[in-house]
Amino acid sequence: MALHFILRSSCTRSAPVFGSLLNGGKTLAVNRSLTSVSRSLLAAKPTTISSLGVSALRKFSASPIRQAAATGNHVTLWNAERALATAMLGVLPVGMMFPSQAGDALMAVCIVMHQYWGLEAIVTDYVRPILFGSTVPKIAHGLLLVISAATLGGLFYFIHNDIGIANTIRKIWSTKPKA
Numbered sequence: 001m002a003l004h005f006i007l008r009s010s011c012t013r014s015a016p017v018f019g020s021l022l023n024g025g026k027t028l029a030v031n032r033s034l035t036s037v038s039r040s041l042l043a044a045k046p047t048t049i050s051s052l053g054v055s056a057l058r059k060f061s062a063s064p065i066r067q068a069a070a071t072g073n074h075v076t077l078w079n080a081e082r083a084l085a086t087a088m089l090g091v092l093p094v095g096m097m098f099p100s101q102a103g104d105a106l107m108a109v110c111i112v113m114h115q116y117w118g119l120e121a122i123v124t125d126y127v128r129p130i131l132f133g134s135t136v137p138k139i140a141h142g143l144l145l146v147i148s149a150a151t152l153g154g155l156f157y158f159i160h161n162d163i164g165i166a167n168t169i170r171k172i173w174s175t176k177p178k179a
Contacts, residue, residue, distance in 0.1 A: 081117050084110060099166035107165055108155035116148040 088110050095103035120141070127140045159165060 077117075081114075084113055084117075088114065096166050096169065099164060099170070101159055101164060104159045104164040104166055105156065108152060108159060112148055112152045112155065115151070116144065119144055119148075 091103075091106055091110050095107040123137070123140045123144055127137045129137050155165065158168075162168075163171070
């Protein structure tokens with residue numbers, strides 16, 4: 001709104017052409033601060049959109065877009081993503097220092113949720129319906145759900161039937177390279 005006001009006021013004082021464009025094609029009243037040269041130009045020929053030969057102009061607005069592609073309030077999800085990322089700063093080191101099935105399960109859930117939200121943002125940004133149609137984005141989101149569920153299932157299987165995430169990472173770090 002402020003940008004529109006600034007553009008409108010500066011354009012009407014300095015350039016009547018832009019003032020008429022911002023005013024929807026109507027000729028604006030002459031401002032008293034115009035110079036004599038500007039007054040003579042305005043008196044000679046009024047400037048309108050039709051006299052410029054412009055048939056159609058796009059509407060310019062400084063207001064936020066009200067028709068988003070996805071509906072709903074995304075602030076809650078954004079806050080949840082940030083809370084999870086912050087919680088992982090404590091969950092991962094504690095899970096590594098004190099290995100247990102519960103700690104491994106908590107790490108697995110946090111890691112899979114974090115990777116799902118990150119990849120979902122990538123899929124939403126780059127696999128758009130305007131580029132690929134309406135079917136491909138739905139398939140991409142479905143595949144992402146399947147991959148995330150399979151990853152979580154595989155991690156749970158590994159936790160319950162093998163040595164777990166933390167012990168595996170400890171084992172990898174403790175191996176000495178062969179000379």
